[in-house]
Amino acid sequence: MKTQPIRRERARLPAAERRRQIIEVTTRLVAERGFWGLSMQDVADGCVLTVPGLLHHVGTKDNLLVAVLEHRDEVDTRTLAEELAVPVDRVWTPDAGITLRQVCRALVRRNAGQPEIVRLFAVLEAESLAPGHPAHGYFQDRQRNTLKMLASLAPGGEVARFRLAGQVVAMMDGLQIQWLRDPASIDLVDSWESAAERLFTGL
Amino acid sequence: MKTQPIRRERARLPAAERRRQIIEVTTRLVAERGFWGLSMQDVADGCVLTVPGLLHHVGTKDNLLVAVLEHRDEVDTRTLAEELAVPVDRVWTPDAGITLRQVCRALVRRNAGQPEIVRLFAVLEAESLAPGHPAHGYFQDRQRNTLKMLASLAPGGEVARFRLAGQVVAMMDGLQIQWLRDPASIDLVDSWESAAERLFTGL
């Protein structure tokens, strides 16, 4: 009478597929509660798994977060390149003939269709301001990279370019939060388009 | 032999003073970890109190957060009026002769001097996007009010005014996050001033 053989309602998935599911579920939960509010139990439940079963795939909670962010980054850069109809490695080169304004429009358009993902980043971006947060370094690098890439597409001198890039990022982030808080009465694409008008006129 | 009378290293404070201390400590901790990451134990430790001692003053964790936010709002509106040298109830009336740009400048100037508080709001603003968050309603109201007040100071028609107000708020929030992530290389006041130049030229 060791253990009842009643079990095995749960599916046994190949590692890659299970991992995909885990990341998907975690993405949703982090968007709702942040990393500090996330529990491994909830993730496991969402995958119809036990907690040790989950840990078998991801090791630790911190690792799980890193996996989610890396996956997002990969998907994001790929779909952005697709949307702009440009090879992945050429999106951020000025000579590809793509303007800063076009890139921003593409970004906003896609974000408007995936509020959950936008919220994930909004929440983690704020949470990770604290030095001890497991995604602190990630978001620090990310901000630096984003600014550098956008600046490379902007006109003007070194200083002016980075200033514009910063303003563009700030405006997008800020409008996104307003939109997430009240999606019914705010249209993200419209808001951005009218803001872009102000930011980009006068080159 | 009931209980040793060794205790009473801890101070016994009048309720108002203890409450002040609790709110101050909580403000710092929420800024670092968010509400989901906050523990009553940590707050109690920060006040040199036991957890039940803390609960005697605030009742529940949710109450504590509300207390912090209400306190911040009170202090904020008061000091803003002071800074603009205008009676508290007249800051948001267009005929007081104060422009939108002046109000924004005053806001940014003060925020530049209290990064902890700015972070508190940045973190809670993102966390509270989730409907179940105890500050969800608070931040929804706050966004509505802020937009209405700023819009009342903006020029132009109904629609244009709210659009500008939204852009101004978005830009301030966004720049603040960039600044918090890298205070060494970003000056908040400068960043805002150059952004304001873009936002406000052309009325």
Next chain:
DNA sequence: ATTAATACCTAGTAGGTACTCAGTAAGCAG
């Protein structure tokens, strides 16, 4: 000096946290 109010305590409840260990069974290669 006595009483009343109250700031704060100890002890405990019921439940959650991430994570470990040792094993079981499903799937696949030979």
Next chain:
DNA sequence: CTGCTTACTGAGTACCTACTAGGTATTAAT
């Protein structure tokens, strides 16, 4: 059919979570 790999489980560890009940000791009012 055998044997190996591995996805996954049950049980357990050590600890933290908000919160309650009931009491003690300090202060302030009388």
